[in-house]
Amino acid sequence: EVRLVESGGGLVQPGGSLRLSCAASGFSFRSYEMNWVRQAPGKGLERVAFISTGNGRIYYGDSVKGRFTVSRDDAKSSLYLQMNSLRAEDTAIYYCARDIGVAAADYWGQGTLVTVSS
């Protein structure tokens, strides 16, 4: 069974940092490209980061470019999102999602909530 489990969310002050993790199981993690997608309260979905297999390609959404860093550890079947210089507008549920290569993600974790507030 494919499982994606996010962790690392919480309350952080503006300007602070958080590192999100996504533990994958039930499939060959190294063979799949991965995404981080977020949903702010009352808002729609937004892809914030993409990482290919072998770290060959990494893309960021314009709203997080220069502040967020995506990485993966295939040996640990894990995906990460380092978030720096956090802003109130980064408040959202963050999901990791498995990419199937046609601008779609077929498995999503349950998400982890990040709240940026003083």
Place this chain on the structure above:
Amino acid sequence: QSALTQPASVSGSLGQSITISCTGTSSDVGNYNFVSWYQVHPGSAPKLIISQVTKRPSGVSNRFSGSKSGNTASLTISGLQAEDEAEYYCCSHAIRNTPDWVFGGGTKLTVL
């Protein structure tokens, strides 16, 4: 403001059919057959129900179907059931500075 335009809400009675539209531009929906649809129940993760405009993943009911004409994609749900009540999002491949996904703002489906 979302890149793709969806109606904020639609409703339909049990057993009826509804269609949700998703309008983009020639830079996204109109130029690629990479449109997907997601179903989101409150408190749950998004579920992929359509990819590549018309393809249903294994396990998704054949009551869900997708189509596209020009810059507008559509999701049709036939034989509405109570469990179809959810938020639905469209998504398209787009080329900005880098390959990107653009989402619609979501459509709340109410089953009467």
